[in-house]
Amino acid sequence: MAVQLRNVRKAFGTVQVIHDVSMDIASGEFAVFVGPSGCGKSTLLRMIAGLEDTSSGKVSIEDVDVTETEPAKRGVAMVFQSYALYPHLSVYENMAFSLRLRHAPKQEIEEKVREAAGILRLEEQLHKKPSQLSGGQRQRVAIGRAIVRQPKVFLFDEPLSNLDAELRVQMRLELARLHKQIGATMIYVTHDQVEAMTLADKIFVLKDGVVQQTGRPLDLYRNPDNRFVAGFIGSPAMNFLTATVTGREGDQLALRVGDTTFSAQTQEPIATGTIVTIGLRPEHLVISETGLPVKMEMAEELGGLAYLHTRRPEGEEIVVEWRGDEHAVMGETLKLTCPADKIMVFDSEGLRVR
């Protein structure tokens, strides 16, 4: 295991921010910690880096317990959200910084910096100061500084959040390419579930210092364990409606929302009359002759597809993905249905009823 956490906790004073987290990240894996701000994802990353103490539990890197080891001796390199490039040093010197600290021979420094610069296409920028670079280039220098160290694990703390949208997409692809190219273990923290979905081999969804679910991106999307994960993964977010269980026929659970009946595929027993929450993804909703009546409010046109923002008479907003030419106009009433195998049922605790 490249990185292993066992029952890790972190408290600042009396406030506990990480609750009993255990995780395994395999060698060469691209792991992403994702969650809303304040969920503890950055703290967890900093604990792996050694920049925060671990209150209790064990942190291992390549099967060596590093819980009490100082950051420099853990063999990790970190890319900061701010990039943390030294403004008084050139790109070359920034990348050579760690080697200079340990008085590496000139030859070695030159080789390693050139190699990293080659990978990141920074050869032309080596003599420049960070202030002369664009955001994307600075980002690459920050990554270059990590590569030069040849760490066991790369840590990224929201590295793309200071870039504009277009550059973010581009850097996302570059990071994915870089991971393939150097094959190192990487741990990446983000609040952006799109970044998590597109980059990760394995996603850890965090909320309030607790790992909600772990898995491959598509597994989390298709098979969330709870309402939080279901709502967090996927864009636009899943629609949630309150429903009443009205009966069961085999694996088909009958649910009523207002005057409309949905049927969902579940195995677990659940009593008739139970109030549950059902989750419907915008891309699974179908506009048909019969179904849940909603009123069209606004359309977000994206060219190939559109997101229709609709509202139930009871007030809940429902987003529907529409692929086609002409969609409904404002004020029109639509009827929505959803295939039974796509409807997710969550109990009153927010846990999935499968």
Place this chain on the structure above:
Amino acid sequence: MAMITNRRRDVAVAMTLIAPFVLTFALVFLYPTLRMIALSFTDAPLIGEGEWVGLANFKRLLSDRLFFTSLKNNGYFVLLTVVPTTVLALAIALTINRLKGALQSLVLALFFLPYILPVSVVTEIWMWMLDFQFGILQPVFEFFFGKSIPVFKNPYWVMPTVAAVTIWWTNGFNVLLFIAGLRNIPTDFYEAAALDGATRWQMFRRVTWPLLWPVTALVLTLQLILQLKIFDQVYLMSSGGPFNSSYVLLLMVYREAFQLNHGGYASAIALILFVVIMVVSVLQFQLLRARGTK
């Protein structure tokens, strides 16, 4: 058309806004300065007109031994204060920066406290503490040198003592500047350096020091200007003695102008000091800045 009108109006507004300051500046600084320069070419007394004497005052300066003694003492005082106070302020700032919360504020306040005292109080405090017979610091001198030392009456001790008092008095402000500079350095830099395996010394040498250089250059330059203008402390503690060993240029200006009624000659000395301060500080700041951007 509208654009032009607006621009004209902008200029008019700007002029109106800065006019009071320009007028005040002209009245209380520019005019006196020009008068002083004019005065330095005359044999005028302190009050009243004098005769044009050309460069006579400056020629006289060249043969005035007290002028050279004072000039030398000014230089000596600069050497004793500027760099030491900067180094000390940096060291104190680095230490305070490591403290947290209320303790940090308390210690910073303690170091800043002397700065808010008037110079007469400062000199009084130190003259008591260093008093030859009753000063509470005399046992320290006895411990190190075997005897009490009348520091204000001893030509070797007087300038270093005045320098020490000056540093004690003004250092808080420099500490404050350094603390502000240190707070401007993002913690990410130190965390990145820690991950890269930097020792404490390497962090200071490769991160703190270069990033703090602009503040250091500023402190050095401000100190240079301030310490070249030394007057109050010397006047209050030693009056330039003993044997003129703490005589400085402004003391000489004061004596010539207000005690001997030589307005013209005093102006000439003041003008020289003015030129020295301007040249040295501009030169120093340029040199320091050049080093910083290299």
